[in-house]
Structures are given as C-alpha cells and as structure tokens.
Amino acid sequence: MPETKVKKEEDFHEWYNEIVELADLCDKRYPIKGMNVWKPHGWQIMQNIDSMIREEMFSTNHKEVYFPLLIPESFFKKEEEHIEGFSQEVFWVTHAGDNELEEKWLLRPTSETAMYPLFSLWIRSHSDLPLKIFQIVNTFRYETKQTRAFIRVREIHFFEAHTCHVDFEDAEKQIEEYKDTARRFFRKLCIPFIFNKRPDWDKFAGAYYTISIDTLMPSGRTLQLGSIHQYRDNFARPFNITYEDKDGTHKFCHQTTYGMSERILGAIVGIHGDNKGLILPPVISPIKVVIIPIIFKGREKEIIDRCREINEKLKKEGIESLVDEREDTPGSKFYDWELKGVPVRIEIGPKEIERGTVVIARRDTGERIEVREENLVDELNKTFNLMSETIYQRAKEFMESHIVRVKNIEEAKKYKGYIVELPWCGNKDCAIRMEEELDMKTLGEPLDRITVKDKCASCDKNGVTIVRLAKTY
Amino acid sequence: MPETKVKKEEDFHEWYNEIVELADLCDKRYPIKGMNVWKPHGWQIMQNIDSMIREEMFSTNHKEVYFPLLIPESFFKKEEEHIEGFSQEVFWVTHAGDNELEEKWLLRPTSETAMYPLFSLWIRSHSDLPLKIFQIVNTFRYETKQTRAFIRVREIHFFEAHTCHVDFEDAEKQIEEYKDTARRFFRKLCIPFIFNKRPDWDKFAGAYYTISIDTLMPSGRTLQLGSIHQYRDNFARPFNITYEDKDGTHKFCHQTTYGMSERILGAIVGIHGDNKGLILPPVISPIKVVIIPIIFKGREKEIIDRCREINEKLKKEGIESLVDEREDTPGSKFYDWELKGVPVRIEIGPKEIERGTVVIARRDTGERIEVREENLVDELNKTFNLMSETIYQRAKEFMESHIVRVKNIEEAKKYKGYIVELPWCGNKDCAIRMEEELDMKTLGEPLDRITVKDKCASCDKNGVTIVRLAKTY
Numbered sequence: 001m002p003e004t005k006v007k008k009e010e011d012f013h014e015w016y017n018e019i020v021e022l023a024d025l026c027d028k029r030y031p032i033k034g035m036n037v038w039k040p041h042g043w044q045i046m047q048n049i050d051s052m053i054r055e056e057m058f059s060t061n062h063k064e065v066y067f068p069l070l071i072p073e074s075f076f077k078k079e080e081e082h083i084e085g086f087s088q089e090v091f092w093v094t095h096a097g098d099n100e101l102e103e104k105w106l107l108r109p110t111s112e113t114a115m116y117p118l119f120s121l122w123i124r125s126h127s128d129l130p131l132k133i134f135q136i137v138n139t140f141r142y143e144t145k146q147t148r149a150f151i152r153v154r155e156i157h158f159f160e161a162h163t164c165h166v167d168f169e170d171a172e173k174q175i176e177e178y179k180d181t182a183r184r185f186f187r188k189l190c191i192p193f194i195f196n197k198r199p200d201w202d203k204f205a206g207a208y209y210t211i212s213i214d215t216l217m218p219s220g221r222t223l224q225l226g227s228i229h230q231y232r233d234n235f236a237r238p239f240n241i242t243y244e245d246k247d248g249t250h251k252f253c254h255q256t257t258y259g260m261s262e263r264i265l266g267a268i269v270g271i272h273g274d275n276k277g278l279i280l281p282p283v284i285s286p287i288k289v290v291i292i293p294i295i296f297k298g299r300e301k302e303i304i305d306r307c308r309e310i311n312e313k314l315k316k317e318g319i320e321s322l323v324d325e326r327e328d329t330p331g332s333k334f335y336d337w338e339l340k341g342v343p344v345r346i347e348i349g350p351k352e353i354e355r356g357t358v359v360i361a362r363r364d365t366g367e368r369i370e371v372r373e374e375n376l377v378d379e380l381n382k383t384f385n386l387m388s389e390t391i392y393q394r395a396k397e398f399m400e401s402h403i404v405r406v407k408n409i410e411e412a413k414k415y416k417g418y419i420v421e422l423p424w425c426g427n428k429d430c431a432i433r434m435e436e437e438l439d440m441k442t443l444g445e446p447l448d449r450i451t452v453k454d455k456c457a458s459c460d461k462n463g464v465t466i467v468r469l470a471k472t473y
Numbered sequence: 474m475p476e477t478k479v480k481k482e483e484d485f486h487e488w489y490n491e492i493v494e495l496a497d498l499c500d501k502r503y504p505i506k507g508m509n510v511w512k513p514h515g516w517q518i519m520q521n522i523d524s525m526i527r528e529e530m531f532s533t534n535h536k537e538v539y540f541p542l543l544i545p546e547s548f549f550k551k552e553e554e555h556i557e558g559f560s561q562e563v564f565w566v567t568h569a570g571d572n573e574l575e576e577k578w579l580l581r582p583t584s585e586t587a588m589y590p591l592f593s594l595w596i597r598s599h600s601d602l603p604l605k606i607f608q609i610v611n612t613f614r615y616e617t618k619q620t621r622a623f624i625r626v627r628e629i630h631f632f633e634a635h636t637c638h639v640d641f642e643d644a645e646k647q648i649e650e651y652k653d654t655a656r657r658f659f660r661k662l663c664i665p666f667i668f669n670k671r672p673d674w675d676k677f678a679g680a681y682y683t684i685s686i687d688t689l690m691p692s693g694r695t696l697q698l699g700s701i702h703q704y705r706d707n708f709a710r711p712f713n714i715t716y717e718d719k720d721g722t723h724k725f726c727h728q729t730t731y732g733m734s735e736r737i738l739g740a741i742v743g744i745h746g747d748n749k750g751l752i753l754p755p756v757i758s759p760i761k762v763v764i765i766p767i768i769f770k771g772r773e774k775e776i777i778d779r780c781r782e783i784n785e786k787l788k789k790e791g792i793e794s795l796v797d798e799r800e801d802t803p804g805s806k807f808y809d810w811e812l813k814g815v816p817v818r819i820e821i822g823p824k825e826i827e828r829g830t831v832v833i834a835r836r837d838t839g840e841r842i843e844v845r846e847e848n849l850v851d852e853l854n855k856t857f858n859l860m861s862e863t864i865y866q867r868a869k870e871f872m873e874s875h876i877v878r879v880k881n882i883e884e885a886k887k888y889k890g891y892i893v894e895l896p897w898c899g900n901k902d903c904a905i906r907m908e909e910e911l912d913m914k915t916l917g918e919p920l921d922r923i924t925v926k927d928k929c930a931s932c933d934k935n936g937v938t939i940v941r942l943a944k945t946y
Contacts, residue, residue, distance in 0.1 A: 029594060030587075031548065032578065035541035037591055040606075043539050066516050068508035068628050069542075069611060070564075075504065088570040091543075093580070096615040097561040105505065107566070114503075118510055121502060133513075138542060138611070142569035155541050 002335050003275040012219040016270055020149045023278045023339050034147035034154030041340055044286040046157060049264055050136050053159050056181050062132040062161055067114045070105040075113045078238040085205020089141045107140035115162055116239035125244045126166055134161035150266035151473050157262040164241060164253040168232060171254040178228045178258045182213055190281045190392035191215055191267050192399045193225060196444035196468055201428055208232035214443055216399045217270045220417025221471040222443060225267060226260035271395050278341025279364050279391060282384035289314055289321040290337045292330050294349030307348050317377050343387055344380060364391050408457045409437050419470040423454035423463030430458035431467055440469040476748040485692040489743055493622045496751045496812050507620035507627030514813055517759040519630060522737055523609050526632050529654050535605040535634055540587045543578040548586045551711040558678020562614045580613035588635055589712035598717045599639055607634035623739035624946050630735040637714060637726040641705060644727040651701045651731040655686055663754045663865035664688055664740050665872045666698060669917035669941060674901055681705040687916055689872045690743045693890025694944040695916060698740055699733035744868050751814025752837050752864060755857035762787055762794040763810045765803050767822030780821050790850050816860055817853060837864055881930045882910050892943040896927040896936030903931035904940055913942040
C-alpha cells in the first residue's frame with residue numbers, strides 16, 4: 001500500500017501538511033496568508049463536528065443565534081482589558097465604496113462586544129436568567145506567527161457559547177456543565193485532553209479566570225482545543241447587563257463563555273492519522289463504509305449488483321456508505337479511501353458472493369475479517385465501537401505517558417516533547433524563569449490544586465502547587 | 474385571539490416589521506444599520522431552509538466548500554464589468570492591528586473573484602469537468618437605500634453555486650438544471666415566482682445573461698429571490714480557467730452561477746403571514762406541532778401525562794413536537810405559537826381524554842377538528858400537505874391575478890401594485906421611459922420570448938416582444 005512521502009514519526013509537521021493536502025481537507029494556495037479554502041471532504045467533516053456541538057448545546061438548553069460579523073470600535077473599547085488583549089490582533093474595516101466610514105468597524109475576533117450590548121436589552125428580570133446562547137461563525141485574528149492549516153489561521157471557524165446568570169455561584173455551576181460537555185464531546189472524538197487553569201497573566205482578556213482544554217500532539221507540543229471562561233461581572237459592568245431580582249433590587253449578571261474552533265479537526269488529523277492518511281473517528285466520518293468491487297472478468301455485473309445491494313442495505317440501517325464504481329484497480333481505490341480516513345472498507349469479489357460473505361477491513365489496524373452477510377450490520381457497529389475505543393486508548397496512552405512530574409528545572413530539561421509538572425510558589429516571575437530556561441510555555445495549574453511540599457523549581461520558597469509547562473502551538 | 478397592532482392589509486411594511494420582531498426572528502437594534510441579530514427562531518428557520526438547499530445541491534452532484542471572506546483588491550479587479558458593478562458596494566479592510574495592509578482586502582459581496590483563481594488551479598483536463606460546487610456564507614453589500622429585515626441588509630446570509638463546463642452548450646444545460654431546482658425548491662416553500670430574463674443593462678456585473686427569480690409581495694412590489702447567471706467565458710478569460718480537451722487543445726471553461734439569500738425568509742414572512750403572525754410551511758417549521766394541555770383543576774397530572782405521551786408518539790414518528798407546560802392560560806399560549814407560525818396546535822383536555830381523541834387546529838385556516846388518537850399521525854401528515862397546498866394556491870392566485878398585459882403606458886398606469894407586461898421594441902431608451910412614466914423598474918422579458926404585433930408602448934416601432942415592469946424592493 002502506498003504511504004505518505006514524509007513519515008509521521010520522522011517529520012510530524014511535514015507529514016501533517018502532506019495529509020491535509022492529499023486528503024482534500026483544504027487548499028492553502030489562497031493568496032491571503034492563513035486564509036485557506038475548505039475543500040469538500042474537510043468541510044463535511046467540520047460540519048459533522050459542528051452537528052455534534054449543536055447536539056451538546058441543545059441538550060443543555062442553549063439556543064442558537066447569529067450576531068453580525070462587524071463590531072463598532074466604540075463597543076469594542078468598552079472593556080479595558082479586552083481591548084488591550086485584542087487590539088493588536090484585529091482587522092479594521094475603514095471604507096465602504098469610496099467613502100470613509102464615520103466610525104471604524106472591526107471583524108469579530110470573538111463576540112463579547114457584539115453580543116453584550118444586546119444582552120443588556122434582552123435581560124430585564126431574574127426570570128430571563130440564565131440566558132444561554134451559542135453561535136458557530138467565522139472569526140478573524142491577525143496572526144503574525146507562522147500559520148498552519150486548522151491550527152493557526154487568520155479566518156477561524158469558531159464556536160462560542162455565552163451565558164448570563166444571577167450570581168457568581170450560578171455561573172460556577174455553568175462552568176461545571178461546560179466541563180462535562182467538553183468531557184463527553186472529546187471522548188466521542190477519541191481525543192484525550194487535560195484541563196488547565198491558565199495563569200492570571202495569560203487568561204482571556206477580560207476574564208476572571210480561564211480554563212483551557214489542552215491536548216498533546218505527536219510533535220510533543222500541546223494544542224489548545226478550547227477554553228471555558230468565568231467572567232464574573234467584568235463585562236456586565238461596562239455593558240450594563242443587569243436584572244431586577246425578586247426583591248426589586250437591580251444587580252449585575254455574572255457571565256461565562258465556552259469557545260472551540262477548527263483546531264478540533266487539526267487534532268483529529270494529527271493525533272489519529274498515520275502514514276496512509278487520515279483515520280477518522282466513525283462518529284464524524286462523512287462516509288463510514290466504502291464498498292470496493294473486486295472485479296473478475298466476465299462477472300462484472302454480478303459483482304457490482306451485489307455491492308449495490310449491500311450498499312442499499314447499509315443505507316437503510318442508517319450507515320453512510322458508497323460503492324466505488326470508478327474504473328480503477330482495487331489497490332488504488334484502497335489507497336484513496338485510506339487517505340480520506342474512511343473507517344471501514346468492504347471488499348466483495350466472486351469468492352465472497354459464493355460464500356454469502358463480505359470482507360471488512362478496519363482503517364486503524366488494517367485488520368481484515370470475513371463476515372456473513374446476515375451478521376454484517378452488527379459486525380460493522382461493533383467495529384466502529386472497537387475502532388473508536390482503540391484510537392482513543394492509543395492517544396490517551398501517548399498523552400499520559402508524556403506528562404511527567406519533576407522536582408526542578410534541570411530534571412525537566414530531560415523531558416523534551418513532554419508536559420512537565422514542576423513545584424511552584426505561585427509567583428509570575430518564577431514561572432517566566434521556568435519558561436525561559438525550558439523554552440516552554442506555562443499551561444497553568446491542574447483544576448484541583450495540588451499541594452506540594454517541594455521547594456519552588458525557580459526560587460527558594462516552598463512550592464504551594466504545581467505548574468504545567470510544555471512546548472505549545 | 475389577539476392580533477397584530479398593524480393590519481397586513483392596511484400597512485404591509487409596518488405589519489412586516491411588527492411580525493419580524495414579535496415572532497422573534499431578528500433584533501434590529503444592533504448599532505450598525507442593516508446588520509441584524511438573528512434570534513433563535515429566525516435562525517432555526519433559516520437553517521432549515523439551508524438544509525433544503527443542501528439537499529437539492531447534493532442530489533444534483535454539487536460539493537459544498539467554504540472560501541475565505543476576504544478578497545485581495547487585485548483579484549477583485551480582474552474582470553472589468555464586475556468591478557464596475559460592485560466597486561461602490563464593497564467594504565474595505567485596510568488595517569490589521571496598528572498596521573496598514575500592503576494590499577486592501579474587501580469583504581466578499583459574492584465569491585467569483587475569490588473562487589476563480591483557485592478554479593484555474595483545480596481544473597486541468599476535460600475529465601475535471603463539469604466542476605459543481607456551492608457554499609452558504611455571509612456576504613456584504615454597502616446598501617445606501619433604506620434597509621429592511623431579510624429583504625435589504627448589509628450582512629447577507631447567502632447561498633451561491635458555481636459551475637464550470639467544457640462549452641457554452643453544457644453550461645446552458647446547467648442553467649436548465651438550476652431552473653428545475655428553483656421550481657422544486659420554491660414549490661416546497663409554497664412560494665410562487667416568475668423567471669425574468671433581465672435586460673442587458675441590469676444583468677449581473679460580468680454575466681452574459683441573468684435570469685432572475687421574482688415573486689410578488691402583498692405590498693404589490695416584486696422581490697428578487699435569486700438569480701441564475703450564464704457567464705459564458707467572461708470570467709474564465711481574465712482568471713485563466715482552461716482545460717485540455719480530448720484532442721490536446723487548451724480551451725476556456727464556460728461558467729454559470731445560481732445565487733439566493735435570506736430574502737427567501739422575507740418572502741415567507743410577507744406572503745404567508747397574517748394578522749396573528751407567521752404561517753410557516755410545515756417543511757421548514759422548527760416545531761411542526763405544539764401540544765397545549767387544557768388544564769382542569771384536580772386533573773392536572775392526568776392531562777399533562779397524556780400530552781407527554783402524545784408528544785413521545787409524535788417524536789417517534791419523526792414529527793417535531795413539544796408540550797407547552799408553562800404556567801399560563803391556554804389562550805396566551807395559543808397566541809404565542811400562532812405568532813411563531815407553528816403549523817398545527819393540539820389541544821388536550823379532560824373531554825378528549827375520555828373520548829380517546831385530541832383536537833387539532835390548523836394555523837392557516839384556524840379550522841379545528843377532533844381526531845381519534847389512532848388516526849392522529851395520518852391526520853397530521855394529511856394536514857401538513859393540505860396546509861402547504863392551501864397557502865401555495867392562495868399565494869399563486871394572488872400573484873397570477875396581479876400580472877396584467879396591457880397595450881400602452883396609459884393603460885398600465887391603472888394597475889398600481891401589479892406586474893405589468895407591455896409590448897416593447899427591445900430598445901433600452903424605451904424601457905427607461907416606461908420606468909419613468911410608471912415609476913416602476915424593468916423586470917425583463919419572459920424566458921420564452923413572446924412575439925407581439927402591437928406597437929412598442931414607448932415608441933412608434935413595432936413591438937417585437939413584451940417587457941415586464943413592477944415596483945420592486
């Protein structure tokens with residue numbers, strides 16, 4: 001079977017680029033850096049991921065909305081930390097036709113400042129709370145670093161949920177719900193991750209605290225897949241989002257957000273793929289089963305008919321499938337569908353027809369088994385489950401075996417490509433010194449603060465907790 | 474039953490604005506003119522419309538893609554007529570952070586100039602043709618006229634299909650396919666329309682010819698719902714979209730496009746709605762059946778349980794339904810769901826429980842009938858079909874009775890709020906004179922050119938065809 005020119009284990013980033021192109025996920029030849037063209041296969045996978053997000057959101061009583069892309073400068077400037085964090089990263093619309101606009105508008109990098117003026121109109125009383133909405137949209141950030149398909153782009157396919165609550169405690173409950181949502185969602189995608197409470201100096205601009213959802217890519221760098229923010233009333237005050245409580249007093253809302261992006265697809269490509277191409281978790285594969293006729297001369301019609309019959313049967317059972325009837329060798333068809341990551345291939349030739357069987361081949365292990373037609377649907381569903389479990393466990397073992405707790409910076413230096421956990425006094429300067437000496441970035445603390453007795457890895461004070469660092473995207 | 478403050482028959486535009494707000498379709502208080510916030514009900518209806526578009530596109534072998542929002546000025550300027558047509562209508566991004574961009578980028582008003590440079594890379598040989606793709610995206614036009622929800626906005630929810638062909642004839646076949654698609658699609662939405670071949674001076678900028686899909690709103694103005702364009706090789710030449718033919722020669726592709734927008738929703742609101750609110754064609758209603766418990770004291774639990782039971786039954790049959798269990802009077806619940814346009818209401822009280830029946834009420838006619846539980850699903854499906862047929866026929870009769878063929882301008886003046894058909898010599902000046910005298914716009918000619926013997930309504934020459942004019946949005 002042909003393999004990629006570049007091997008995943010030899011040069012992960014080159015392999016990643018090759019796969020993204022060969023599997024027809026996106027075209028990077030669009031003339032604006034970091035703005036790529038989503039091709040049909042990539043877009044369909046992303047839409048399936050979006051459907052899973054919608055399902056999670058609807059089942060937790062969120063409503064879907066769509067806010068305008070453009071935000072007036074005056075809105076954007078209402079929350080001080082927010083503008084400080086984002087002002088270097090935004091694109092500005094200044095003209096329409098030949099006219100200069102009276103006020104500049106920016107392309108949303110995220111939608112707090114577009115939404116919250118409206119929230120202040122929508123929310124009147126405690127009975128309007130909690131307000132829980134989300135949207136799936138294009139957002140924009142002026143990245144100056146090297147861009148990378150799905151991982152660092154300038155037009156970002158983005159999901160953002162926003163909630164408003166009567167008080168801090170209710171907002172905290174929402175954070176717990178989002179943590180559960182993230183656990184369910186990434187489990188279905190077979191992606192392991194860890195939560196990190198980002199340090200104060202690296203939290204979302206305007207947030208009270210930020211929880212990041214980080215996974216480890218095979219390159220040894222972590223990839224932030226999403227984040228959950230507690231805003232307290234930091235935005236409610238400047239945007240005047242208040243409600244009348246039962247006792248008639250007016251109070252500020254407390255808010256949270258949960259965001260994710262097309263990086264989810266980047267993680268699926270990078271973590272599950274191999275030197276034959278993508279490996280898609282069955283739950284998001286646009287096609288779950290491809291049926292390849294193994295043609296023998298003189299029996300073409302019989303074999304094709306049999307393939308179509310099986311195809312109809314699978315469709316009826318709700319299993320997305322297709323027969324590859326192109327005039328090409330079975331081998332080159334195998335290659336094509338392996339590249340695209342289709343979970344299961346079915347092969348049907350004269351032998352199988354005579355025996356009333358088909359051969360099914362699993363994309364992740366390459367394993368081929370012959371199954372009787374009457375058992376096919378059960379066998380396929382079992383295979384999808386097994387495959388999901390296998391690729392999840394493989395990814396989880398990789399991540400977990402690359403998290404290491406050490407006592408000091410010297411020891412940490414031995415663990416290139418790892419997430420290292422070091423004792424820490426909680427001081428920013430100490431974390432920055434670790435970052436510099438290790439050439440890594442601070443991921444933050446575990447959510448359940450771990451108390452340690454060792455000395456801080458950077459200063460002489462006693463460590464009070466641990467801090468995680470890693471190379472990051 | 475409460476009705477809208479403004480009556481549809483008295484002031485259509487005020488009624489339209491009231492409905493859009495009360496039915497929770499969009500919020501127009503966003504601070505940029507013509508950029509509205511899609512609220513949950515409006516967005517869900519639009520998404521259902523999008524799903525129908527996708528279904529049509531996939532069934533005719535189109536693939537879905539997503540191209541970047543931003544287009545470099547140099548790309549935009551490649552086709553002369555195109556830039557002339559659009560240059561006064563585009564928004565320009567000129568800065569990123571504090572930096573001025575080296576080249577200005579515009580927000581797509583439509584995606585020809587974003588897509589076609591890539592098409593020229595994708596297409597190599599005749600075997601790559603036809604290329605058939607579509608996308609559903611946000612587009613932007615700097616409207617200076619009065620804006621109106623869904624009908625004239627500056628951020629437009631937009632559908633665009635683009636195809637490339639070996640020659641003009643194959644592109645013409647595509648146009649026929651799109652005409653069929655439009656017929657099927659709008660029939661499902663119960664929206665009648667006429668095709669008009671736009672006059673040369675009003676075709677899409679860069680097109681060889683443009684077919685518009687026009688409907689008549691109750692205001693007596695026509696609304697353009699979409700358009701189908703034949704580009705010939707007008708774009709292929711400047712964008713160098715060529716292929717190698719079987720004989721080894723290199724030829725330019727011929728192209729077509731088909732575009733529609735959120736105006737579809739505007740037409741549904743305006744054409745089907747009444748003074749109680751929206752009337753949604755069942756095919757796009759997010760909820761098809763709402764179940765209202767008619768509570769009698771002491772029997773609350775029994776009644777609610779019965780409603781839930783019916784609800785589960787409907788869901789199992791694939792009929793989207795919900796039980797309105799809010800603490801409110803049945804009357805005010807009726808009012809709410811009528812506003813939102815839900816096709817069928819089910820009422821269940823003690824009497825119905827005793828008889829093993831439920832009452833179903835149709836949104837369009839208000840008709841209420843009692844049906845036995847065992848017949849409910851059949852009865853509902855019958856009602857959905859009847860309702861679709863009824864609202865379509867009503868709309869069709871209105872439109873057809875407001876198209877009138879006249880002999881001259883004086884006669885045409887009698888028909889305010891009509892689409893008038895006048896004999897025409899084919900000369901632009903004559904059409905413009907008709908526009909001015911009638912205070913109407915030229916819609917164009919019927920697709921099947923009608924030969925007439927009458928004199929042109931504007932000059933003394935013999936008319937050769939008819940031209941349609943109307944007040945337009």
